[in-house]
Amino acid sequence: xxxxxxxxxxxxxxxxxxxxxxxxxxxxxxxxxxxxxxxxxxxxxxxxxxxxxxxxxxxxxxxxxxxxxxxxxxxxxxxxxxxxxxxxxxxxxxxxxxxxxxxxxxxxxxxxxxxxxxxxxxxxxxxxxxxxxxxxxxxxxxxxxxxxxxxxxxxxxxxxxxxxxxxxxxxxxxxxxxxxxxxxxxxxxxxxxxxxxxxxxxxxxxxxxxxxxxxxxxxxxxxxxxxxxxxxxxxxxxxxxxxxxxxxxxxxxxxxxxxxxxxxxxxxxxxxxxxxxxxxxxxxxxxxxxxxxxxxxxxxxxxxxxxxxxxxxxxxxxxxx
Amino acid sequence: xxxxxxxxxxxxxxxxxxxxxxxxxxxxxxxxxxxxxxxxxxxxxxxxxxxxxxxxxxxxxxxxxxxxxxxxxxxxxxxxxxxxxxxxxxxxxxxxxxxxxxxxxxxxxxxxxxxxxxxxxxxxxxxxxxxxxxxxxxxxxxxxxxxxxxxxxxxxxxxxxxxxxxxxxxxxxxxxxxxxxxxxx
Numbered sequence: 001x002x003x004x005x006x007x008x009x010x011x012x013x014x015x016x017x018x019x020x021x022x023x024x025x026x027x028x029x030x031x032x033x034x035x036x037x038x039x040x041x042x043x044x045x046x047x048x049x050x051x052x053x054x055x056x057x058x059x060x061x062x063x064x065x066x067x068x069x070x071x072x073x074x075x076x077x078x079x080x081x082x083x084x085x086x087x088x089x090x091x092x093x094x095x096x097x098x099x100x101x102x103x104x105x106x107x108x109x110x111x112x113x114x115x116x117x118x119x120x121x122x123x124x125x126x127x128x129x130x131x132x133x134x135x136x137x138x139x140x141x142x143x144x145x146x147x148x149x150x151x152x153x154x155x156x157x158x159x160x161x162x163x164x165x166x167x168x169x170x171x172x173x174x175x176x177x178x179x180x181x182x183x184x185x186x187x188x189x190x191x192x193x194x195x196x197x198x199x200x201x202x203x204x205x206x207x208x209x210x211x212x213x214x215x216x217x218x219x220x221x222x223x224x225x226x227x228x229x230x231x232x233x234x235x236x237x238x239x240x241x242x243x244x245x246x247x248x249x250x251x252x253x254x255x256x257x258x259x260x261x262x263x264x265x266x267x268x269x270x271x272x273x274x275x276x277x278x279x280x281x282x283x284x285x286x287x288x289x290x291x292x293x294x295x296x297x298x299x300x301x302x303x304x305x306x307x308x309x310x311x312x313x314x315x316x317x318x319x320x321x
Numbered sequence: 322x323x324x325x326x327x328x329x330x331x332x333x334x335x336x337x338x339x340x341x342x343x344x345x346x347x348x349x350x351x352x353x354x355x356x357x358x359x360x361x362x363x364x365x366x367x368x369x370x371x372x373x374x375x376x377x378x379x380x381x382x383x384x385x386x387x388x389x390x391x392x393x394x395x396x397x398x399x400x401x402x403x404x405x406x407x408x409x410x411x412x413x414x415x416x417x418x419x420x421x422x423x424x425x426x427x428x429x430x431x432x433x434x435x436x437x438x439x440x441x442x443x444x445x446x447x448x449x450x451x452x453x454x455x456x457x458x459x460x461x462x463x464x465x466x467x468x469x470x471x472x473x474x475x476x477x478x479x480x481x482x483x484x485x486x487x488x489x490x491x492x493x494x495x496x497x498x499x500x501x502x503x504x505x506x
Contacts, residue, residue, distance in 0.1 A: 239452035
């Protein structure tokens with residue numbers, strides 16, 4: 001895999017010229033948005049003044065209405081302006097960084113992991129109303145078929161007052177990889193909140209939850225501290241979760257400080273890494289010509305693409321050769 | 322009288338729950354042992370092929386090969402109890418491990434396609450056996466906790482439930498059995 005040390009050369013040789021063009025575009029959009037803000041403030045104030053003078057609305061309502069109209073127009077302009085920039089950003093930065101790390105990988109900015117794949121993982125069993133995602137990367141890493149993308153899965157809920165709001169079930173990175181062992185059963189690994197906060201009582205409560213199979217107690221105390229495991233075959237779950245793999249998962253969690261959920265279904269490993277932000281989206285306020293920006297994307301993508309190596313999934317056993 | 326009946330009912334319910342919990346843990350141990358037994362049998366079934374490939378090359382290890390074959394015959398006998406099977410497995414694993422290390426001294430054997438195939442199958446079986454042993458030991462630990470902890474220990478002693486033997490997990494197995502690596506050293 002490509003090293004950070006050679007990224008600087010690649011940055012100046014293959015990216016800098018395009019980034020300059022993109023940076024000019026970013027500055028143009030910022031200038032345009034600033035201009036739009038000034039114009040909308042003036043128009044909004046005039047509209048508000050008109051509503052008050054014409055006695056159509058009381059001052060407070062007139063102010064709220066004109067602010068809302070101005071805000072909606074601004075959002076329309078913002079979305080219109082950023083759409084093209086976003087696409088260029090992904091072509092010139094995200095795709096190039098991915099190809100720098102591994103040229104064989106295929107990047108598709110529009111698509112994501114399929115809804116059916118999300119459901120097959122069995123990690124999330126709650127109903128949802130909105131499924132969205134982007135930045136699908138697929139390919140073969142060290143002989144292992146791999147796919148990942150960002151996902152955002154939400155459910156529309158009503159609170160006590162009947163107000164609707166969106167509740168996020170999952171936002172982050174969804175990773176699917178062919179596992180290096182064959183298995184027929186299902187195994188699920190979730191972050192362990194109950195046992196950590198309630199101790200033995202939490203563990204007892206976990207054993208009552210049989211929706212994902214039996215509780216699997218593992219012989220690695222550190223792993224047990226972080227995760228709770230369910231499965232429908234005590235032996236096969238341990239066949240999948242060897243001591244080595246448990247250690248790799250702990251290391252990955254400690255290194256990235258993110259909540260992880262995993263499942264092993266149909267000889268595939270599904271990994272969800274929680275991020276409560278958009279991962280590969282442009283930030284208009286940050287300059288693209290700063291190397292640190294590109295480095296951040298490189299480190300994130302290297303971490304994701306490195307999962308196959310990190311978990312040693314390329315070391316296939318006999319039945320999978 | 323009513324209070325007495327309620328208390329007696331609660332005591333009766335607790336006794337039933339404790340009894341069922343102990344029986345369920347005991348059965349869990351037996352169920353998982355059946356899984357261990359199945360993978361151990363697979364390994365014993367594979368052994369004649371491995372021995373016949375090794376016999377051609379490993380002239381100096383004749384005694385070890387004979388001992389392993391003898392252990393296999395003992396393990397395949399019907400009517401063995403779980404403890405006897407575990408003891409035999411322990412001896413068998415140690416001898417087989419030692420034999421695999423000595424394969425290093427036979428470069429022609431290491432190049433044999435048929436043997437390589439058997440070696441990889443054995444490697445996979447060792448992974449499955451390791452997982453089965455871990456599952457068994459965990460179920461025995463849960464069972465031991467139940468028969469030793471208050472108040473289920475009282476019920477367990479009335480039911481004459483006894484401790485069960487654990488598999489000894491050797492250190493190399495903790496690091497994951499990998500027969501392949503033994504050959505590649």
